[in-house]
Amino acid sequence: MEGSLDTKPRWERRKDARPEELLAAAVDLFVERGFASTRLEDVARRAGVSKGTLYLYYENKEELFKAVVRNSIVRALGEAEDSIAGFDGHSADLLRILIHGWWQRLGATKASGIIKLVMAEAGNFPELAQFYREEVIDRGTKMISSMLERAVASGEFRPVDVNMVTQVIIAPMLMLVTWRHSVAPCNGSELDPMVFLDTFLDLTLRGLLPADNPHRTSSA
Amino acid sequence: MEGSLDTKPRWERRKDARPEELLAAAVDLFVERGFASTRLEDVARRAGVSKGTLYLYYENKEELFKAVVRNSIVRALGEAEDSIAGFDGHSADLLRILIHGWWQRLGATKASGIIKLVMAEAGNFPELAQFYREEVIDRGTKMISSMLERAVASGEFRPVDVNMVTQVIIAPMLMLVTWRHSVAPCNGSELDPMVFLDTFLDLTLRGLLPADNPHRTSSA
Amino acid sequence: MEGSLDTKPRWERRKDARPEELLAAAVDLFVERGFASTRLEDVARRAGVSKGTLYLYYENKEELFKAVVRNSIVRALGEAEDSIAGFDGHSADLLRILIHGWWQRLGATKASGIIKLVMAEAGNFPELAQFYREEVIDRGTKMISSMLERAVASGEFRPVDVNMVTQVIIAPMLMLVTWRHSVAPCNGSELDPMVFLDTFLDLTLRGLLPADNPHRTSSA
Amino acid sequence: MEGSLDTKPRWERRKDARPEELLAAAVDLFVERGFASTRLEDVARRAGVSKGTLYLYYENKEELFKAVVRNSIVRALGEAEDSIAGFDGHSADLLRILIHGWWQRLGATKASGIIKLVMAEAGNFPELAQFYREEVIDRGTKMISSMLERAVASGEFRPVDVNMVTQVIIAPMLMLVTWRHSVAPCNGSELDPMVFLDTFLDLTLRGLLPADNPHRTSSA
DNA sequence: GATGAATGAGCGTTCATTCAT
DNA sequence: CATGAATGAACGCTCATTCAT
Incomplete structure (x- = not known):
């Protein structure tokens, strides 16, 4: 019954999760290092993705x-x-x-x-x-x-x-x-x-x- | 009476004053912009000296x-x-x-x-x-x-x-x-x-x- | 009379039309923005397909x-x-x-x-x-x-x-x-x-x- | 007589020449490669300076x-x-x-x-x-x-x-x-x-x- | 065939720091 | 002492290209 609720291919389920994963990584780093000193590459790495991927979800640092x-x-x-x-x-x-x-x-x-x-x-x-x-x-x-x-x-x-x-x-x-x-x-x-x-x-x-x-x- | 307290030529008094002038400029800018966002060039300019001079008095940004x-x-x-x-x-x-x-x-x-x-x-x-x-x-x-x-x-x-x-x-x-x-x-x-x-x-x-x-x- | 000329199902005619649609989108954008400044993503979007699809038809930007x-x-x-x-x-x-x-x-x-x-x-x-x-x-x-x-x-x-x-x-x-x-x-x-x-x-x-x-x- | 006209230290004479050198390098590359495709690093290198130096003389690519x-x-x-x-x-x-x-x-x-x-x-x-x-x-x-x-x-x-x-x-x-x-x-x-x-x-x-x-x- | 998420090399720009003069 | 020209590492952002689904 539960499986029938989620028929998306794995990568699509991943996509839904990405924003959350990125936000989680971002809070951590922003809190640790402040806004200016946080490098987007670090946020991406902590979320397990590449720098470019971050930009698929957030237009820029401020939007993130x-x-x-x-x-x-x-x-x-x-x-x-x-x-x-x-x-x-x-x-x-x-x-x-x-x-x-x-x-x-x-x-x-x-x-x-x-x-x-x-x-x-x-x-x-x-x-x-x-x-x-x-x-x-x-x-x-x-x-x-x-x-x-x-x-x-x-x-x-x-x-x-x-x-x-x-x-x-x-x-x-x-x-x-x-x-x-x-x-x-x-x-x-x-x-x-x-x-x-x-x-x-x-x-x-x-x-x-x-x-x-x-x-x-x-x-x- | 006053002169006897300071017999140095004026430029030397100036030299002695430098650190104070630099510190004054630095407080202002650090307070205004924070540590990371303060540019040493701005500090130097506000103190009326060149960027290089700053390094004669303070080893680096942190020492300043x-x-x-x-x-x-x-x-x-x-x-x-x-x-x-x-x-x-x-x-x-x-x-x-x-x-x-x-x-x-x-x-x-x-x-x-x-x-x-x-x-x-x-x-x-x-x-x-x-x-x-x-x-x-x-x-x-x-x-x-x-x-x-x-x-x-x-x-x-x-x-x-x-x-x-x-x-x-x-x-x-x-x-x-x-x-x-x-x-x-x-x-x-x-x-x-x-x-x-x-x-x-x-x-x-x-x-x-x-x-x-x-x-x-x-x-x- | 007209039908006899094209007996393919509609989606297949669509497939045959793809290259033309892509080329049409590409001319528009190349002319508007020049070669270097034209983004393939825009070409794909204007043709109504995904970026990946473009690569099914043309090896790369130069081939397009x-x-x-x-x-x-x-x-x-x-x-x-x-x-x-x-x-x-x-x-x-x-x-x-x-x-x-x-x-x-x-x-x-x-x-x-x-x-x-x-x-x-x-x-x-x-x-x-x-x-x-x-x-x-x-x-x-x-x-x-x-x-x-x-x-x-x-x-x-x-x-x-x-x-x-x-x-x-x-x-x-x-x-x-x-x-x-x-x-x-x-x-x-x-x-x-x-x-x-x-x-x-x-x-x-x-x-x-x-x-x-x-x-x-x-x-x- | 001529020497007396130019008493500047060598690096200052250099500084006066820099803008010209940079412009010369820039024309060459802009003409060769166009505006968008010209890399400022190449301009700098051709002028024999580092990328940062270029920015001492010109605010950005467009100003150059x-x-x-x-x-x-x-x-x-x-x-x-x-x-x-x-x-x-x-x-x-x-x-x-x-x-x-x-x-x-x-x-x-x-x-x-x-x-x-x-x-x-x-x-x-x-x-x-x-x-x-x-x-x-x-x-x-x-x-x-x-x-x-x-x-x-x-x-x-x-x-x-x-x-x-x-x-x-x-x-x-x-x-x-x-x-x-x-x-x-x-x-x-x-x-x-x-x-x-x-x-x-x-x-x-x-x-x-x-x-x-x-x-x-x-x-x- | 079609998708679109993911990649990563590349470039413009900034700035602390150095050093020849 | 003082200068300011020069450096180069760093970072935000872009986009052609790839590939699992």
């Missing part, structure tokens, strides 16, 4: 990088948006879910290195900076802002400066990423991400929720 | 970078060490002085971009990473740790896990740098550094000082 | 180009030879027929771009140059020369330096092609080909025909 | 080509303009001087291959096409047109369609170039350029000059 971003960060953003849309409960719990989901889907994965990389190198590659701003920053910011607005409007959260709080929420995630990829490797220091995020959540929710709200503790 | 680091971060570290050695007062005040001094001498200056740069690119340049670890990280860590140890030994601070607290103290400084150079430019967001650092100091000292210690408030 | 030349210029040359062989009249009229036929079958068609292309690029592709010399230049020259010799021998034309006159006859045709493909597009200038060719014919025949020959005017 | 054009065709155009400005005589003689000057300064030199090259390849390099149109075609056309206008206004030449005649004058020069670089090498044929140009001049001037003008014959 965009694909990596779309395949990790943008995808996770979409999933987060979906989980917001489908969520039916208190916004405090939604915020907890988002932050934890971010950690599991991005923060803890190799892809988080991409976030650090963009912070480090976007300045030198204006087209990438624009792409990242449009497809990640703007969209992510909007997602959190509108969630906050809804929560404020419904009275779940106290009236706050939504844009400011959005920044406050994003900050510790970037912090964690910086830590993992820049500080820890230089430093050997430890920082338990879950403890850090939960501390942050408790603190922030204490500020966002109206007084004496039972959602204050994560055990709620 | 090291010199930049020594001239800013390492120098500031030395000054901090001196101010510790010469300090005669309560360790809580010393910590305040160190943090504020860091902000004034490094955090608020262009050189803070170097810190971010190292976090971003050190991975690609192992020799730089090693240099930075030895001359900045290890030394800075040791400085803070020994200060803490002394304070704990003297009873000024409660007994704490010194290594852990060292990390806790370093973190917000890195945070601030990351914010200024990576987040703010992508984000337009604001973060008042002094407020941030003071908040951190109050919070941390509250944890470090024995109960009911008058040094708890910065006005003490 | 040769086929294009054979299918246009060489074929026209053959037809011209036939029309000479089958011609029964005065050589002056034959020359008129040849020149006009050349214009209709080649000069006015896309294939004339191939002539220009050879003039422009043959230098870079020695094998093509040799092929073109053997199959076009030598043969065309011989055709005209022998026609002239016959006409001189028969007394239709005055005794002339046959090789020289051959060049004189070829020149305006190349001129016209150069004009259409190299000068006009840079220049917006016009040049009525028929007027040009007729002027040339009148002029040349005036020189070739014995005095007071009634064939001097094209209306004869 | 433009420099070649400026150094030959555009320069000759300027000289022609000067000789028009400084000319004091009958326009028929001026036209003769221009045509003969063109042959000596361009037509008979290697640079004439550049003209052919542009006709052949400009289509594939839009920026080059634009450059050539602006700096050569437009300027050259304007030069001839205004000369004709002046001659017509002064009554030296009969009233004619100036733009049309301009094309008529340019045509045989392009013809000659095509002949030398495209036809002759394929053909072994000969065409005495001076005879060709003089024939053209006599013919054209016969059409331009008022009846019974003594300037009709070049011996005038």
